Amino acid sequence: MPALTTDSLNKPVTHLKGVGAALAEKLARLRIYTIEDMLFHLPLRYQDRTRITPMGAVRRGDEVVLAGQVSLADVVTGKRRALIVRLQDGTGSITLRFFHFNAAQQKQFRKGVLVRCYGEARPGANGLELYHPEYQLVQTDQPPELADHLTPVYPLTDGLTQNRLRQLISLALSELNKAEVPDWLPAELFPDLPDLKTSLQLLHEPPPDAPVDALSEYRHPSQRRLIMEELIAQQLSLLKLRQEHKHHKAPIFSSGQDLCQQLTDQLPFPLTGAQTRVISEINQDMTQSSPMLRLVQGDVGAGKTLVAAMAALKAVSAGFQVAVMAPTEILAEQHYHSFQQWLAPMGLDVAWLAGKLKGKARQEQLDKIASGCPVSVGTHALFQEQVEFCQLGLVIVDEQHRFGVHQRLSLREKGRQGDTYPHQLIMTATPIPRTLAMSAYADLDTSVIDELPPGRTPIETVALADTRRDQVIDRIAAACHEGKQAYWVCTLIEDSETLQCQAAESTFAELQEKLPGLRIGLVHGRMKAREKAEIMARFKANELQLLVATTVIEVGVDVPNSTLMVIENPERLGLSQLHQLRGRVGRGNQQSYCVLMYHTPLSRNGKARIAVMRDTQDGFVIAEKDLELRGPGEVLGTRQTGLAQMKIADLVRDQYLLDEVNQAAIRLIKHYPQHPEPLIQRWLSGAEQYAQV
Ligand code: ADP
Ligand code: MG
Numbered sequence: 001m002p003a004l005t006t007d008s009l010n011k012p013v014t015h016l017k018g019v020g021a022a023l024a025e026k027l028a029r030l031r032i033y034t035i036e037d038m039l040f041h042l043p044l045r046y047q048d049r050t051r052i053t054p055m056g057a058v059r060r061g062d063e064v065v066l067a068g069q070v071s072l073a074d075v076v077t078g079k080r081r082a083l084i085v086r087l088q089d090g091t092g093s094i095t096l097r098f099f100h101f102n103a104a105q106q107k108q109f110r111k112g113v114l115v116r117c118y119g120e121a122r123p124g125a126n127g128l129e130l131y132h133p134e135y136q137l138v139q140t141d142q143p144p145e146l147a148d149h150l151t152p153v154y155p156l157t158d159g160l161t162q163n164r165l166r167q168l169i170s171l172a173l174s175e176l177n178k179a180e181v182p183d184w185l186p187a188e189l190f191p192d193l194p195d196l197k198t199s200l201q202l203l204h205e206p207p208p209d210a211p212v213d214a215l216s217e218y219r220h221p222s223q224r225r226l227i228m229e230e231l232i233a234q235q236l237s238l239l240k241l242r243q244e245h246k247h248h249k250a251p252i253f254s255s256g257q258d259l260c261q262q263l264t265d266q267l268p269f270p271l272t273g274a275q276t277r278v279i280s281e282i283n284q285d286m287t288q289s290s291p292m293l294r295l296v297q298g299d300v301g302a303g304k305t306l307v308a309a310m311a312a313l314k315a316v317s318a319g320f321q322v323a324v325m326a327p328t329e330i331l332a333e334q335h336y337h338s339f340q341q342w343l344a345p346m347g348l349d350v351a352w353l354a355g356k357l358k359g360k361a362r363q364e365q366l367d368k369i370a371s372g373c374p375v376s377v378g379t380h381a382l383f384q385e386q387v388e389f390c391q392l393g394l395v396i397v398d399e400q401h402r403f404g405v406h407q408r409l410s411l412r413e414k415g416r417q418g419d420t421y422p423h424q425l426i427m428t429a430t431p432i433p434r435t436l437a438m439s440a441y442a443d444l445d446t447s448v449i450d451e452l453p454p455g456r457t458p459i460e461t462v463a464l465a466d467t468r469r470d471q472v473i474d475r476i477a478a479a480c481h482e483g484k485q486a487y488w489v490c491t492l493i494e495d496s497e498t499l500q501c502q503a504a505e506s507t508f509a510e511l512q513e514k515l516p517g518l519r520i521g522l523v524h525g526r527m528k529a530r531e532k533a534e535i536m537a538r539f540k541a542n543e544l545q546l547l548v549a550t551t552v553i554e555v556g557v558d559v560p561n562s563t564l565m566v567i568e569n570p571e572r573l574g575l576s577q578l579h580q581l582r583g584r585v586g587r588g589n590q591q592s593y594c595v596l597m598y599h600t601p602l603s604r605n606g607k608a609r610i611a612v613m614r615d616t617q618d619g620f621v622i623a624e625k626d627l628e629l630r631g632p633g634e635v636l637g638t639r640q641t642g643l644a645q646m647k648i649a650d651l652v653r654d655q656y657l658l659d660e661v662n663q664a665a666i667r668l669i670k671h672y673p674q675h676p677e678p679l680i681q682r683w684l685s686g687a688e689q690y691a692q693v
Contacts, residue, residue: 009036009179016171027168029157036682038172039200040226040647041165043152045216049118050147050208056091058128063120065146066094066130067138073109085109087117094121095129114138149205150212169204176200184679185229189667193225200226218653228657228664230649231439233683235665236676238442242293245443248421250291251393253283253318260313262346267306274451275303279310281447282425286314286394292423295441297431298449299619300583301456304427305338307449308396311425312339316348316374320393323415323422324377329354329529330536331398334558336377343375353378353387356529383415392417396425429583430576431619433627435655438662440632458617459586463570463596463610472566472595473514480518480545484590485562488548489581491569500550501526507568508548519543524550551577553584560588570596570613571606575626578613605629627652647683 012034013019013027032038053064068087075083083106085096096117098105109115119133136144154165176197183195194202199222206215214220218227260279264271271279278296285292298304312322324339326332332354339350351365351373369376370388381387395415415422426444437446464472476486488511490504501524508522521535521544532552539547540559547553547562551573565585570578578596586592596610612625632651668675 009039009175009181010034013038013168016168016175018171019168023160026157026160030155030160035172035175037647038169039176039204041154041169042203042223042226042648043154045153046150046206046210046212047118047153048208048212049151050149052116052146054091055087055089055094058092058094058121060121060123060128063118065116065118067114067116068094070109070111070113070115072111073106075106083109085115087115093127095124095126096133096135097124097129097131099132108137114140116144149207150210152204152206173201173204182678184672184675184682185225185232185664185668186672186675189664189671190225190228192221193228194221196225196229198222218650223648224657227649227654228661229679230646230683231654231657231661232665232668233679234439234646234649235442235661236668237680237684238440239665239669240676240680241443245293245421246290248291249289249419250286250421250423251318251320252289253286253314253320253393253423259317259346259348260310263309263313263342266342266345269453271306272303272449272451272453274298274449275307275310278307278447278449281445282307282311283314285445286311286423291421292425293444294424295426295428295432295444295446296449297428297446299431299452300429300580301452301587302429302449303453304398304429304449305335306342308335308398308425308427309339309342311394311396312375313343315394315423318393319391320422321369321372321389321391322375322394322396323382323389323392324375324396324398325382326377326379326398328552329356329379330532330552332377332379333533335398339375339377348375349373351376351378353381354529355379355381357381389415389417392422394423394425396427398427429580429619431623433620433624435624435627435651435658436632438658439651442662455589456586457589457591459582459592459594461582461594461596461614461617463598463614465600466568466597467600469597472597473511475595476511476546476564476566477515477518479564479593480515483561484564485539485542485544485559486546486564487553487562487566487584488546489553489565489567490548490550491567491572498526500524504548504550511546511548515546518545520546520548522548523552525552551581553581558587559584561590563588563590563592564595565593566595566597568597569599571598571602571610574630575609575612575622576619579617579619579622582613582617 012024013032014021014024015035019027027033027038030041032041047063049065051065052067053062055066055068058064058066066087066089068089070085071088071093072086073083075081080099083098083101085098087094087096114137115135116138117130117133117135119130121128121130123129138144152166152169153162154169156162156165181197185193185196187195202210202222203220203226211220215223282292282294282296285294296304296307298307308324312324315322324335326335336350336352343350349368351368353362353365353369353376357365366386366388370390372390376382376389392415415424432441476488479486488507490500490507504522504524508520512520521539523532523535527535535544535547538544542561562585565582567573567578567581573581582594585594596613598606598610602610609625609629612622616622
């Protein structure tokens with residue numbers, strides 16, 4: 001028979017003996033589709049059935065194989081009827097306890113019989129006990145064999161037992177042994193890593209003396225080998241995207257600093273140092289012939305809009321059009337106003353497009369865009385098919401931290417004209433932890449606006465239990481009577497917009513009743529855009545003193561006179577989201593407050609998260625904590641499927657490897673240019689295939 005190649009590992013699981021459609025379906029629930037997936041389905045932990053532990057040496061919590069002689073077997077009644085069997089081995093004794101048993105079982109444990117058993121030792125009334133251990137009676141002339149390797153314990157799914165899965169994986173291992181598995185991480189570059197085959201073999205069937213501690217911390221060389229490989233593959237796939245992108249053509253914006261200078265002169269304040277630096281990084285990119293793909297991170301209030309405007313003017317100066325896209329209508333509208341305010345004095349027109357704009361008004365805007373309006377602001381509506389730009393040179397996307405790599409790609413395609421791509425600038429107020437920036441965003445260049453405009457007063461954050469709701473309401477009344485404005489943000493654990501709106505409606509009613517002297521408004525996601533805009537405008541004009549809202553106000557609202565924000569159930573939100581919300585206050589020069597009104601009792605994790613919010617206002621620190629407390633899946637959003645569903649690596653646990661991974665990816669491209677592609681295939685093909693794009 002010819003030697004099997006890796007292709008044999010790519011065969012569906014049904015290729016294994018005894019695996020039919022029904023079993024394949026169960027395996028699919030574990031995201032095991034091929035033999036290779038099976039091999040990458042690694043144990044959660046291990047049991048040691050390779051040796052018999054003397055009873056005298058067993059400590060509570062140990063999972064052990066014991067062997068001994070029955071000294072007593074009895075059915076006890078009491079709190080719960082049970083068969084208890086006492087075993088002794090000369091070094092000590094231990095009790096087996098069975099709550100479910102039959103007469104035959106009861107009879108087999110005669111005094112003097114030899115028993116071999118496996119289970120976890122727990123403290124009982126008379127020393128250590130094993131509840132319902134696995135056991136067998138021992139014939140002295142034919143003692144049962146001990147396992148020759150540590151026993152893996154795998155993640156399971158309904159209808160699949162450990163034993164069945166172990167059998168299947170051992171079949172997969174024999175396929176692996178027959179296969180020639182190319183090593184895409186050559187030993188020459190990775191002298192410290194064991195090869196792939198050895199690693200897989202070891203992890204599924206570790207020898208009796210394998211270091212269990214290292215294994216349980218995912219720091220065993222064999223684990224590190226696989227983790228490295230997966231992270232490198234991930235990195236390579238992004239670097240590949242980046243390289244492909246860099247091969248595209250883009251317009252070169254060389255001429256005319258004039259408009260930018262004009263705007264700077266017109267501003268009532270100087271740019272911050274960070275703004276100036278980031279603007280020049282952007283300008284540098286846009287004078288290249290390959291498209292810019294730059295992510296600008298800047299904390300809430302850092303002044304990203306102005307940076308966007310400066311980039312836009314650079315494009316406009318060169319005779320190109322700019323599209324500015326925001327994820328919500330409220331935010332898009334705010335940008336529209338900012339851009340208008342800045343650009344109108346220069347005689348530059350700004351178009352507006354949102355999904356809700358219909359009929360003649362829409363057509364007007366479409367015509368405007370098609371005939372070369374320099375800047376267009378809007379929501380996703382800007383990238384629908386009917387929208388035609390005549391000279392799109394720059395696309396600016398705001399607040400799209402949750403955009404995955406595929407969304408970024410599709411946006412890019414939409415702006416394409418012939419073989420030329422527009423430059424692309426992505427702005428996010430959600431700082432991206434270094435770990436993620438290094439992994440999830442390796443296809444982008446990044447800039448950080450790490451400085452706030454001067455004169456901002458830090459927000460004071462307090463946490464209060466919701467049992468003190470009335471006190472919080474009094475506080476609102478007091479602030480509003482001093483002429484300040486306030487927000488009350490309602491959140492819910494369910495991801496249901498309807499319920500969230502209902503909660504906001506009933507809070508609105510309650511506050512109206514309890515605060516009859518105040519002018520209160522309500523805004524939530526189910527209101528018509530026009531209604532929302534009207535309420536926001538009235539709040540901005542200080543006609544409304546208190547705004548009850550759902551998290552729709554998360555981004556974009558800029559009302560410097562509002563100095564108090566109450567957030568209900570903050571424990572239910574991600575830290576970065578809370579940080580965004582909180583950033584709606586503290587925008588003027590007055591002392592601002594944020595009251596986190598949590599629901600008691602608070603979980604430990606909830607407490608930890610609230611403490612972070614109280615202790616810091618640094619968006620980067622908050623983002624790191626968020627990642628630590630909620631994991632990359634939550635922080636990146638479900639759309640970042642590739643990263644959230646890594647097979648073995650864990651960005652938080654394995655972040656200590658990231659520097660090495662990045663260097664390794666670059667070395668691999670340089671010295672082994674044939675390797676990245678199959679490596680990406682090995683690790684990411686499944687993810688791409690099943691990812692929701
Ligand atoms: P964000 O980064 O959160 O989008 P914005 O762009 O909305 O921040 O800016 C927040 C506020 O700061 C706006 O009112 C803006 O006009 C103001 N601002 C921006 N840059 C500066 C600056 N260099 N000095 C003073 N104020 C600034
Ligand atoms: Mg902004």
